[in-house]
Amino acid sequence: MAKTPDGKNTSGRGQRDLKVKVKSARGRKLSSTRWLQRQLNDPYVKRAQAEGYRGRAAYKILELDEKYRFLVPGARVVDLGCAPGGWCQVAVKRVNALGERPGKKVGTVLGIDLQEVEPIAGAEIHLLDFLEDGADDKVKEWLGGKADVVMSDMAAASSGHKQTDHLRIIHLCETAAYFAFDVLEEGGTFVAKVLAGGAEGELQKLLKQRFTKVANVKPPASRSDSSEKFVVATGFRGSSDA
Template sequence: MAKDDTGRLHVTVKTGGKRKLSSKLWLERQLNDPYVAQAKRDGYRSRAAYKLKEIDDKYKLLKSGMAVIDLGAAPGGWSQIAARKVGSVEGRGKVVAIDLLEMPELPGVTFAQLDFLDPSAPDKLRAMLGGGADFVMSDMAPNTTGHRTTDQLRILGLVEGAAAFAVEVLNPGGSFLAKVFQSGADATLLAELKRDFATIRHVKPAASRQDSSERYLLATGFRKDRSG
């Protein structure tokens, strides 16, 4: 154990046995990540909770009484932040989380294990909310192959699917937030979003690891009537 440039103790994980180098590096990063430690202290299920918290603190997206859908929600860090912000724990707002994986119960969050790309998903979610959503958010990322072009196509496909879902369920004036990578969303997707939303921007919260290429696409001011 040694100190890093900031004076914090740095934990080094030894290799050996069946542990691969990639597993060693991941474990080292987790053990030395201040957001991972902070999440444990604050009771959040993942460090990702701070990404949404920072974005919301800046752009004021989550308000009391809102209806929110969290796509690819497991393990639930974003849903925790949303539930606290909209007051769903006290019965004011609503948060519906969906994922292909199971997710343990969270106060103020209704969970559905389903694929948001299923054609029936938008109607199911609207029924669960009792109407449209005010905010659709996604911290999803596909499994990577190591092949850059393939991975970029997978990421783009996931974001496009999430955006199409959002357009189906959002109320007028609603917002959409989704993880993208590299330089952000591609030109075609941006053009479609600019047709449907008043403002489009890319944001990178401080909680995103600096060595990561991830950033977030934020679309606000949903226009339900596309004719204008």
């Protein structure tokens, strides 16, 4: 039987609609009221709260990893733009960064961001602009070598103009990809968020030149009304293949 992310059966008869309704308050925009109501009724939000994740986005990387298996014990992972930390939390468990799975290799999780991030057990968090000169060398020094996975859930600040926002996030994803080329181990994986909108061609071409497989996926945790999707590029060919 089908179940929601909170584990409840959705096929039973006579179930009451228990959705939380939010009344518009004076001074609150209608869009804010709708956002609040969606958050209160989102099963992924509820599940994240129950399971201790810092946001529903954690389930996006969980679902991607369930399909492609790149967060393996012993892997060295870099999370670009890691705030608030949900992806790092998932990676810590999956790569066994805390050594809680006896007999499994112990991995490393490195999160970097422009803003302060609350500490995460098992993850090393740094304030860093990955675009600055020498950022790749700093990351490799912190890791003690190259990364097996570079992942990014970053999104450019919204301008309110759909085409502009699309171009901005594609550019952000491309710069993240070039960073990954500098720090990834041969055979490594690059995972990043993009927005559907027609300008992804050059990004796809770039990734297909540098990885053996490139997939475009919209995980179940990604809201159906969102244009976001994720690119999962596996089998990095190595930095020498320019």
